[in-house]
Amino acid sequence: MSNNQTLLDRSLRSVWHPCTQMKQHETYPLIPIRRGDGVWLYDVDGKKHLDAVSSWWVNLFGHNNPRIKDAIRQQLDTLEHVMLAGFTHEPVVALSEKLAGLTGLGHAFYASDGASATEIALKMSFHYWRNIGKTGKTRFISLQNSYHGETMGSLGVTDVAIFKDTYAPLLIQSAQVPSPDSRLAEAGESAEDFALRCASVLEQYLAEHHAELAAFIIEPLVQCAAGMGMYHPVYLSRARAICSQYEVHLIADEIAVGFGRTGTMFACEQANIKPDFICLSKGITGGYLPLSAVLTTDAIYQAFYHDATVKGFLHSHSYTGNPLACSAALATLAIFETDDVVHKNKETSARIFEKMQVLTDLPVEHLRHQGMIFSFDVQTANQQFSRQCYQAAIAQSLLLRPIGNTVYFMPPYTITEPEIDFMVKVSHDVVKAVR
Structure with missing residues (x-):
């Protein structure tokens, strides 16, 4: 048994995870994270995931921030x-x-x-x-x-x-x-x-x-x-x-x-x-x-x-x-x-929202942002959209956590231009695939 699987089994035996129907982890496995760096989380197998939700909206300046x-x-x-x-x-x-x-x-x-x-x-x-x-x-x-x-x-x-x-x-x-x-x-x-x-x-x-x-x-x-x-x-x-x-x-x-x-x-x-x-x-x-x-x-x-x-x-x-x-x-x-974070965030915010315009070729509405919070609503009849979107994004190294049919980004302020491009492109591909 791999160290990964051992950790997952131990977690399921001992930890009651928040905001979770635990039975769902029979189908959707936990992701064991070993370390973080910048906007990235690295699991025990070395695969990285871009933390587009700032680990439930808390991380401002990246994981492993030296200061x-x-x-x-x-x-x-x-x-x-x-x-x-x-x-x-x-x-x-x-x-x-x-x-x-x-x-x-x-x-x-x-x-x-x-x-x-x-x-x-x-x-x-x-x-x-x-x-x-x-x-x-x-x-x-x-x-x-x-x-x-x-x-x-x-x-x-x-x-x-x-x-x-x-x-x-x-x-x-x-x-x-x-x-x-x-x-x-x-x-x-x-x-x-x-x-x-x-x-x-x-x-x-x-x-x-x-x-x-x-x-x-x-x-x-x-x-x-x-x-x-x-x-x-x-x-x-x-x-x-x-x-x-x-x-x-x-x-x-x-x-x-x-x-x-x-x-x-x-x-x-x-x-x-x-x-x-x-x-x-x-x-x-x-x-x-x-x-x-x-x-x-x-x-x-x-x-x-x-x-x-x-x-x-x-x-x-x-x-x-x-x-x-x-x-x-x-x-x-x-x-x-x-x-000068607040001023720099204005530039980052404008850049992210500009790049998000590529999403308009999908069935989305209310493309919007307020500062460093970005969101759009997906027109979908898929009752499992939120869960499937999460799983599909994780498979492509992006951590999204949709709220119903609403997809949002709330990344660390330290996100770079290539990372923004990656976040938007994967989101586009995922929504197109699972909507």
Whole structure:
């Protein structure tokens, strides 16, 4: 038995893989990865795969990045971890200062993953209103087709049936308002006009229900799990104004879209707004270590600052603000600063989208991009399109992970011109073959 097969058998016997019906691996084998370098993942047999999805949208500057590795290595020689309750350390303070400067919000609260960040923001919002005496504000709203994570609280504001329906009896109840996803606009209706129409529905809902609403949580500019649903930034502008008018918190879930993915450091910048909470994760450490953060306003922070312990935010986990993860995040932010990443991404984004025009000879629609997120929808009757597309692309050394009939690219920012050509050509061939 080969080392490859031995590893696969061991994994199937011992690991419960995420977002997976494990029985499917009887037919579709796992891919055992030995190492990564740049945009490439190398399996145990030496075959390489271009990571066009940044390993679930986390990798910004390529696998095996020397600057991030060196930062982690240096931190490892001094302090690997200390609890953040009653203690502090330089990496968490420096990172909090950096994030405050970038977001205009302060007092970063740390966790390990995006869903946990959503939980924190929801709890903070609810607890804030309770602390100031508005105890009736206990409910939340989100967009239709929204995704905010799969823990109990985050799943309560998620609107993706396959994740949510099984657990519905366990969840907080939330309401959804129409998504401004421009693919849903009427024929001849501009993305801006459609966004404004959706915002008017939001305004009507808040006018009627604001007394019971704690917060509106939204993925700025791109609803990723909805098949990269993209919308006009005017919706964010109106949402900010409407939430302010009716005293409802605005939570910006920038977990997937932050750190340069949408063309600016944070998506909210494109509407020139500041949310009441911002949730960050995924790319925050460049894809190296699990970390998430929630930042909020000084006014919200002050509502918890009290002699009574019960009025404090008593949320925690053992690895909060881990120094190694914070060091990776600081190195990631340093690359943005020294390498003018956001500006360079504009050039890369334009180049990728220009090359994607060759896809228009296929039955595709809504060819679109927002910064370094690229997507198109395939017109197909093939019920197995997503799985077959994944398998066919893997056979040609490309990692794609379609969402339904939506094919998307979210590659590391370090992708080169030949690698872009390879990514687009293989995608074209695969879609043509399996549609």
